Amino acid sequence: MKRIAVCPGSFDPITLGHLDIIKRGARVFDEVIVVVLNNSAKNSLFSLDERTTLISEATKSITNVTVDSFSGLLMDYAKSINASAILRGLRAVSDFEYEMQITAMNKKLVDEIDTFFVMTNNQYSFLSSSIVKEVAKYGGNVKDLVPECVNIALENKFKKPQV
Numbered sequence: 412m413k414r415i416a417v418c419p420g421s422f423d424p425i426t427l428g429h430l431d432i433i434k435r436g437a438r439v440f441d442e443v444i445v446v447v448l449n450n451s452a453k454n455s456l457f458s459l460d461e462r463t464t465l466i467s468e469a470t471k472s473i474t475n476v477t478v479d480s481f482s483g484l485l486m487d488y489a490k491s492i493n494a495s496a497i498l499r500g501l502r503a504v505s506d507f508e509y510e511m512q513i514t515a516m517n518k519k520l521v522d523e524i525d526t527f528f529v530m531t532n533n534q535y536s537f538l539s540s541s542i543v544k545e546v547a548k549y550g551g552n553v554k555d556l557v558p559e560c561v562n563i564a565l566e567n568k569f570k571k572p573q574v
Contacts, residue, residue, distance in 0.1 A: 416440040416496040428535030432500035449482040469558035486521040
């Protein structure tokens with residue numbers, strides 16, 4: 412049976428920390444589907460289409476990774492594609508409590524799908540999409556924190572008008 416993992420998130424934008432988790436998951440699972448969840452509670456910088464395009468570009472060299480989007484319960488999506496696992500990254504102990512609550516609820520909803528946590532590489536332990544957006548907004552260099560396609564997209568989003 413094919414081992415399919417779903418790697419969910421808002422990915423606004425995808426960072427090298429996310430990419431690290433995706434690559435490591437791709438070594439363990441037969442297929443990793445990166446699912447951009449449409450979270451109406453968040454005010455996203457990039458549209459859903461922009462995010463899926465950026466992730467597709469950033470992961471194009473990983474042959475067993477595909478990108479999709481979904482609105483609704485993650486476990487409904489995972490069940491519909493016959494996933495056996497949810498792949499989540501952890502940066503710090505502070506992430507663990509929040510992730511445990513979500514995992515417990517997901518397990519209650521669909522018992523046969525397990526969650527696998529991957530500790531982030533130490534060099535990305537401080538990294539979040541929110542931090543990247545904040546730094547980029549004020550002209551800071553995020554080149555070493557995001558894939559090149561994302562760096563270009565951020566520069567375009569925050570380009571100052573010529574006077």
